[in-house]
Amino acid sequence: MEAFLKRNGNKSLKKVEKDVEMEPDDEKDNKSRYQPWVEKYRPNKIDEVSHQPEVVSALNKSIETGKIPHLLLYGPPGTGKTSTILALSKELFGPEFHRSRILELNASDDRGIGMVREKIKKFAQKKISKAVSSDYPCPPVQLIILDEADSMTVDAQAALRRTIEVYSAQTRFCIICNYVSKIIEPLASRCVKFRFTPIAEEAQMKRLQYICEQEEINHDNSALEALVEVTDGDMRKSIMMLQSAGRSYEGDKLTAEDIYEVSGKIPIEVIQDIWDQILNQSDTNISELAENVIQEGYDIMQLLSQLIELVTNAATRDVSHLKKARIAEICAETEFKLIKGGSEELNVSYLLVSISDILNS
Amino acid sequence: MMESEFEDNIWTEKHRPATFKDLAYNQKYTKAIKRLINSQDFPHLLLYGPPGAGKRTFTRCILNEIFVLYSNYHIELSPTNNDSHDRIMVNNMIKETAESQPLKREKTKGKDFKIVVIHDLNLLSRSAQAGLRRTMEKYMSECRIIFQCESLSRVIDPLKSRCALVRVPAPTYDTVAERMKDIAKMENLSISTKTIDMIARRSKRNMRKAIMLLQIYSVNFTSISDIGKALSLGYEQIISEILKDLISEQSATRVKVIRNKFYQLISKGISTECIFVNLIRFLMQSDSLDSNVRYEITKLACEYDFRSKLGARSIFHLEGFICQAMVVIKKSKIQSGYGV
Ligand SMILES: Nc1ncnc2c1ncn2[C@@H]1O[C@H](COP(=O)(O)OP(=O)(O)OP(=O)(O)O)[C@@H](O)[C@H]1O
Ligand SMILES: [Mg+2]
Numbered sequence: 001m002e003a004f005l006k007r008n009g010n011k012s013l014k015k016v017e018k019d020v021e022m023e024p025d026d027e028k029d030n031k032s033r034y035q036p037w038v039e040k041y042r043p044n045k046i047d048e049v050s051h052q053p054e055v056v057s058a059l060n061k062s063i064e065t066g067k068i069p070h071l072l073l074y075g076p077p078g079t080g081k082t083s084t085i086l087a088l089s090k091e092l093f094g095p096e097f098h099r100s101r102i103l104e105l106n107a108s109d110d111r112g113i114g115m116v117r118e119k120i121k122k123f124a125q126k127k128i129s130k131a132v133s134s135d136y137p138c139p140p141v142q143l144i145i146l147d148e149a150d151s152m153t154v155d156a157q158a159a160l161r162r163t164i165e166v167y168s169a170q171t172r173f174c175i176i177c178n179y180v181s182k183i184i185e186p187l188a189s190r191c192v193k194f195r196f197t198p199i200a201e202e203a204q205m206k207r208l209q210y211i212c213e214q215e216e217i218n219h220d221n222s223a224l225e226a227l228v229e230v231t232d233g234d235m236r237k238s239i240m241m242l243q244s245a246g247r248s249y250e251g252d253k254l255t256a257e258d259i260y261e262v263s264g265k266i267p268i269e270v271i272q273d274i275w276d277q278i279l280n281q282s283d284t285n286i287s288e289l290a291e292n293v294i295q296e297g298y299d300i301m302q303l304l305s306q307l308i309e310l311v312t313n314a315a316t317r318d319v320s321h322l323k324k325a326r327i328a329e330i331c332a333e334t335e336f337k338l339i340k341g342g343s344e345e346l347n348v349s350y351l352l353v354s355i356s357d358i359l360n361s
Numbered sequence: 362m363m364e365s366e367f368e369d370n371i372w373t374e375k376h377r378p379a380t381f382k383d384l385a386y387n388q389k390y391t392k393a394i395k396r397l398i399n400s401q402d403f404p405h406l407l408l409y410g411p412p413g414a415g416k417r418t419f420t421r422c423i424l425n426e427i428f429v430l431y432s433n434y435h436i437e438l439s440p441t442n443n444d445s446h447d448r449i450m451v452n453n454m455i456k457e458t459a460e461s462q463p464l465k466r467e468k469t470k471g472k473d474f475k476i477v478v479i480h481d482l483n484l485l486s487r488s489a490q491a492g493l494r495r496t497m498e499k500y501m502s503e504c505r506i507i508f509q510c511e512s513l514s515r516v517i518d519p520l521k522s523r524c525a526l527v528r529v530p531a532p533t534y535d536t537v538a539e540r541m542k543d544i545a546k547m548e549n550l551s552i553s554t555k556t557i558d559m560i561a562r563r564s565k566r567n568m569r570k571a572i573m574l575l576q577i578y579s580v581n582f583t584s585i586s587d588i589g590k591a592l593s594l595g596y597e598q599i600i601s602e603i604l605k606d607l608i609s610e611q612s613a614t615r616v617k618v619i620r621n622k623f624y625q626l627i628s629k630g631i632s633t634e635c636i637f638v639n640l641i642r643f644l645m646q647s648d649s650l651d652s653n654v655r656y657e658i659t660k661l662a663c664e665y666d667f668r669s670k671l672g673a674r675s676i677f678h679l680e681g682f683i684c685q686a687m688v689v690i691k692k693s694k695i696q697s698g699y700g701v
Contacts, residue, residue: 035502036404077519106495151491237522244525248393264526287645295531297410299513338514342667343634350663357656
């Protein structure tokens with residue numbers, strides 16, 4: 001334990017009593033000055049959530065009628081799941097009550113069976129104050145948000161099944177996860193399910209355009225296109241990259257190159273060069289080639305996906321389909337071994353040697 | 362007090378740049394990152410790159426750039442492998458830091474957030490990484506995290522998408538040589554360009570290793586042949602012998618000879634991965650085997666390294682590898698008609 005934490009100074013951190021109510025407006029302004037863009041541009045209203053029309057219209061209806069079912073939101077990272085639920089609670093309860101009416105439990109908390117029961121029980125048994133707020137619907141229910149529920153154990157989920165039923169009179173559960181398959185069926189079937197899809201190009205472009213205007217980023221359109229291209233529908237990633245490129249670019253306009261620079265993508269020339277060297281049978285170089293890839297610090301997963309991309313595009317037309325399939329197989333094997341903890345250099349060596357073997361046989 | 366004296370004696374610490382101004386290399390990245398962190402709202406950062414490329418130095422420069430007195434306003438965590446409590450630990454640390462008293466403005470150049478540095482992110486278990494997802498978002502405005510890791514492949518996607526990624530490549534040979542010359546000058550060490558070049562090559566673009574070797578040289582050696590021997594770093598010598606043993610004869614007695622060498626390496630604290638990596642490096646350089654055999658052996662090394670990570674006794678896997686490799690070599694010798 002001692003070795004785990006190396007604390008530099010500040011040994012006696014004192015907790016500050018946090019005000020439960022919202023901060024006054026000027027404080028909030030001040031806070032947003034320090035907010036990275038992904039937080040700053042998190043949708044505040046359900047209507048601001050882009051590209052998820054199904055969820056938006058369903059939840060808007062809920063707000064109107066004040067009837068909320070148990071929810072299960074799932075989908076890939078950065079598509080608006082957490083944002084949607086936060087926006088929902090704000091719109092339902094307003095700034096005055098939204099803190100006291102929601103309980104957020106996430107994977108960071110200890111979520112054994114006991115804890116789930118205890119915390120939820122404590123929260124759910126609380127009497128709800130009769131809220132009188134003219135501006136917000138404030139239905140007489142409270143929300144328990146289980147974010148990142150895919151890392152909950154099966155046992156804990158099973159325990160939750162019963163809990164949901166016991167408290168369903170005034171408590172609604174909202175389960176959020178990336179992989180719906182990790183949620184046990186009896187739990188999933190108690191909820192209304194919404195699938196979040198990767199954000200489409202136009203929707204992303206619109207949002208990014210808006211942020212660029214707000215932040216006064218002078219940009220070339222190609223930059224935004226590049227962003228959409230490299231992030232595969234993960235809106236958080238594109239906002240994140242927009243900030244890191246937008247705050248660091250040289251020159252007078254943000255261009256596609258600046259984006260590629262921060263995206264972690266391996267330059268296409270480098271990939272092509274590796275390919276050419278392998279093709280040229282100069283296989284004594286292969287360990288040097290592998291060493292070089294490692295020393296340049298490239299992300300090996302990125303290398304794999306870009307190799308696959310190269311193999312499937314027109315530039316490698318004269319390689320037979322069978323060979324391509326075998327290369328893809330090797331890439332898959334490498335990916336598996338890396339995730340399970342295999343050595344990067346060995347695996348890259350093996351990958352390159354194998355490709356050379358396949359191409360030159 | 363003791364510590365600083367100690368640090369002064371170690372060149373890698375003594376000559377570690379403290380501010381962006383002093384950074385001798387990676388200029389292009391330096392400039393970009395400096396612009397980014399000079400805005401008040403910069404996001405979490407994830408620095409990745411090979412060992413010795415300068416991630417730690419980079420972090421120190423970043424901290425120095427953000428705060429005047431860096432060391433009192435941040436917290437550092439180094440996760441260790443196989444720590445089953447890391448999830449709770451890391452999260453509590455971040456929460457505690459984020460909720461602690463605001464900093465005094467004049468000491469932090471007017472910034473209102475704290476910094477948590479997490480080293481070796483790739484050693485953090487997957488569940489701990491998953492546990493960071495919401496915590497990172499929740500406390501983003503109070504607390505920024507600077508992650509460091511050697512490889513991104515074991516970092517989960519949702520975490521990558523919550524950070525600005527910064528690649529820190531290893532310095533080139535020339536840069537390493539330049540830096541060594543500078544340090545030699547500062548230390549009043551006379552050293553020939555040829556020796557510097559040799560050390561630079563040996564250290565494989567790892568700045569830390571190069572400076573360490575330079576210091577060893579300054580203390581112990583004067584002649585070039587001496588340093589040649591010393592620089593082959595003991596274990597590399599043994600590994601290259603193992604490869605020679607393996608190629609020249611395939612027999613049970615040879616396995617025994619090699620086993621002793623493996624034990625030597627293990628007792629020196631050389632990791633199994635390091636042994637395999639170096640074996641393959643030497644293998645690729647040797648031209649006494651044809652490419653097909655080299656391919657087979659690389660495949661084996663990859664497989665056995667992987668198994669050794671899942672298993673517990675590394676000697677089994679090393680030896681299993683050697684036996685299999687012998688089979689491959691023997692077969693090819695028989696096929697090509699000699700050595701029967
Ligand atoms: N549909 C969307 N509309 C507008 N902004 C979005 C949308 N999706 C994501 N974003 C942006 O990305 C950021 C992260 O989104 P959010 O936290 O909702 O993702 P998530 O789906 O919960 O991802 P994860 O599965 O990684 O938790 C938001 O702060 C917002 O800036
Ligand atoms: Mg989320």
